[in-house]
Amino acid sequence: MRLTAAMAAGQRTYLDHNATSPLRxxxxxxxxxxxxxxxxxxxxxxxxxxxxxxxxxxxxxxxxxxxxxxxxxxxxxxxxxxxxxxxxxxxxxxxxxxxxxxxxxxxxxxxxxxxxxxxxxxxxxxxxxxxxxxxxxxxxxxxxxxxxxxxxxxxxxxxxxxxxxxxxxxxxxxxxxxxxxxxxxxxxxxxxxxxxxxxxxxxxxxxxxxxxxxxxxxxxxxxxxxxxxxxxxxxxxxxxxxxxxxxxxxxxxxxxxxxxxxxxxxNLEQEAGRLRALRAEAEVELRRIAPDTVVVGAQAERLPNTFAFAIPGLKAETALIAFDLAGVALSSGSACSSGKVKRSHVLDAMGVEPAVAEGVLRVSLGWSTTKEDVIRFAEACERVVGTLYKRKASAA
CATH class of the missing domain: 3.40.640.10 (Type I PLP-dependent aspartate aminotransferase-like (Major domain))
Incomplete structure (x- = not known):
C-alpha cells in the first residue's frame, strides 16, 4: 500500500491519550x-x-x-x-x-x-x-x-x-x-x-x-x-x-x-459520544483489515475512548515500531515501565492466552483526536498487517 499524503508529509497521529493527553x-x-x-x-x-x-x-x-x-x-x-x-x-x-x-x-x-x-x-x-x-x-x-x-x-x-x-x-x-x-x-x-x-x-x-x-x-x-x-x-x-x-x-x-x-x-457528554463513535469506527476498520482481531474486554463496559486489541501473529514490540514509523503513536499498555514493552500483569490476571497477550496494543483517543486520525490509523494498520502477511507468505 502506498503512503498517504499525510504519511508522506510526516504528519503524526497521536492515539496514546491514556498515557498522556496533550496539553489543551x-x-x-x-x-x-x-x-x-x-x-x-x-x-x-x-x-x-x-x-x-x-x-x-x-x-x-x-x-x-x-x-x-x-x-x-x-x-x-x-x-x-x-x-x-x-x-x-x-x-x-x-x-x-x-x-x-x-x-x-x-x-x-x-x-x-x-x-x-x-x-x-x-x-x-x-x-x-x-x-x-x-x-x-x-x-x-x-x-x-x-x-x-x-x-x-x-x-x-x-x-x-x-x-x-x-x-x-x-x-x-x-x-x-x-x-x-x-x-x-x-x-x-x-x-x-x-x-x-x-x-x-x-x-x-x-x-x-x-x-x-x-x-x-x-x-x-x-x-x-x-x-x-x-x-x-x-x-x-x-x-x-x-x-x-x-x-x-x-x-x-x-x-x-x-x-x-x-x-x-x-464537554463530558458530547465528548464521550464523539469518542465512542470514533472508537467504534476504528474497531470496524480493524476487523475489516484483520478479521481475526481480538479486542480485549469487548464484552465489558469500557471507557468510550479506549480499546486494546491483538492481531494474531503480530507481536506488540514489533508492531509499536511499525506503527511509529508509519506516523501513529500507540501503546502496549501502561506508560510506567521506563519505555519498555513487557508482559502485562493486567492481561495475565484476565487469563489472556500468552500468544494473544504478547501482541496486545492499546489505542486511546482524546480531545485532539479526529476522524482523520482514525483513517490514518486504519491506513497504517493495513500497511503493517500487509507486511506481516507478506512475510508469512515468504516463509511458507
Whole structure:
C-alpha cells in the first residue's frame, strides 16, 4: 500500500491519550498567567493572596468534576503520589484505628500494586474474570472471614490498559457493610465518564491532570469528608494542603489542573459520544483489515475512548515500531515501565492466552483526536498487517 499524503508529509497521529493527553491550549494559557504570579500561596500579602486564589479556584473546579466538596481536595504531584499517600495503615476515620489488611484488584495500576505502604503479608489480591472485572463474590466472602479486622480495599474505576470499568459502587457497599474503607483510582475515568463520588460511595479517590489535557506532575487525593486523616504522611514540613502534603504548591500546575477539569466537565457528554463513535469506527476498520482481531474486554463496559486489541501473529514490540514509523503513536499498555514493552500483569490476571497477550496494543483517543486520525490509523494498520502477511507468505 502506498503512503498517504499525510504519511508522506510526516504528519503524526497521536492515539496514546491514556498515557498522556496533550496539553489543551486553553490550559496552557491559564498556566502561563499563573506562572507570572510572583507570590507564594502561603503568604498573606496581596501577591500571596492572588496565588492562593488561583489555587482555590482550581480546587473548586476539580471538586466539581467528581461531585466532591472543595475543602476535601488535596493536591499532590500526580496520581502515583496520591495513591502512595492514602494506601497506608495510617489512613483512617477520625477516632478509629487504621486498616491492618489491604485488598487490591488484580488489574490495578502499578502505583497501587507497588506503591502501597502495607507489609507484604498483609496484602491480598482480588481476582478478576476474563473481562478484567473484579470478583465481587470473592470480595464478599473474604470480607465475611475478616471478622473484626479492619480492611482497606482499592479498586480502580477504569483500567488504563483495557478501559474496562469496575463495579466500584457495589464493592463500596460490601466494604462498608463489613466496616472497611475503600479507595478508587479514578485517574483514567475522571473527565471521560461521569464520576460522582457520593454515588460511588468511596472514602477516598485519586486523580491526575495529564489524562484530561492538563499538565503533567499534578494530581489530587479527594476525601469523602473531613472525618478522615492520614497519620503517616509522605511529605512532611510546613502546613500546606491542610498538613496532608507539605511543600510550596505548584500554583501554575494546579491552575492548569482546574482549567482542564472545568473543560472536561462542560464537554463530558458530547465528548464521550464523539469518542465512542470514533472508537467504534476504528474497531470496524480493524476487523475489516484483520478479521481475526481480538479486542480485549469487548464484552465489558469500557471507557468510550479506549480499546486494546491483538492481531494474531503480530507481536506488540514489533508492531509499536511499525506503527511509529508509519506516523501513529500507540501503546502496549501502561506508560510506567521506563519505555519498555513487557508482559502485562493486567492481561495475565484476565487469563489472556500468552500468544494473544504478547501482541496486545492499546489505542486511546482524546480531545485532539479526529476522524482523520482514525483513517490514518486504519491506513497504517493495513500497511503493517500487509507486511506481516507478506512475510508469512515468504516463509511458507
Amino acid at each position: 491550549p486553553e490550559v496552557a494559557e491559564v498556566m502561563l498567567r499563573a506562572l507570572q504570579l510572583p507570590g507564594n500561596a502561603s503568604s498573606v500579602h496581596t501577591e500571596g493572596r492572588a496565588a492562593r486564589a488561583e489555587m482555590e479556584t482550581a480546587r473548586e473546579r476539580v471538586a466539581r468534576l467528581i461531585g466532591a466538596r472543595t475543602k476535601n481536595v488535596i493536591f499532590t504531584s500526580g496520581g502515583t503520589e496520591a495513591a502512595n499517600l492514602v494506601l497506608t495503615p495510617g489512613f483512617r476515620r477520625l477516632g478509629q484505628a487504621g486498616a491492618t489488611r489491604l485488598l487490591l484488584g488484580a488489574a490495578e495500576h502499578p502505583c497501587v500494586l507497588n506503591g502501597h505502604r502495607f507489609r507484604s503479608d498483609a496484602v491480598e489480591i482480588i481476582p478478576v474474570n476474563g473481562n478484567g472485572i473484579v470478583d465481587l463474590a470473592w470480595l464478599e466472602a473474604h470480607l465475611q472471614r475478616t471478622g473484626d479486622e479492619r480492611v482497606l480495599v482499592s479498586i480502580q474505576l477504569a483500567n488504563n490498559e483495557t478501559g474496562v470499568l469496575q463495579p466500584v459502587a457495589e464493592a463500596a457497599r460490601l466494604v462498608h457493610e463489613h466496616g472497611g474503607l475503600i479507595h478508587t483510582d479514578a485517574v483514567q475515568a475522571a473527565g471521560k465518564i461521569p464520576v460522582d463520588m457520593a454515588a460511588l460511595g468511596v472514602d477516598v479517590l485519586t486523580l491526575s491532570a495529564h489524562k484530561i489535557g492538563g499538565p503533567k506532575g499534578i494530581g489530587a487525593v479527594v476525601l469523602a469528608s473531613d472525618q478522615f486523616e492520614i497519620a503517616d504522611r509522605l511529605i512532611r514540613g510546613g502546613g500546606q494542603e491542610k498538613g496532608f502534603r507539605a511543600g510550596t504548591e505548584n500554583v501554575a500546575a494546579i491552575a492548569g489542573f482546574g482549567a482542564a477539569a472545568e473543560i472536561a466537565l462542560v
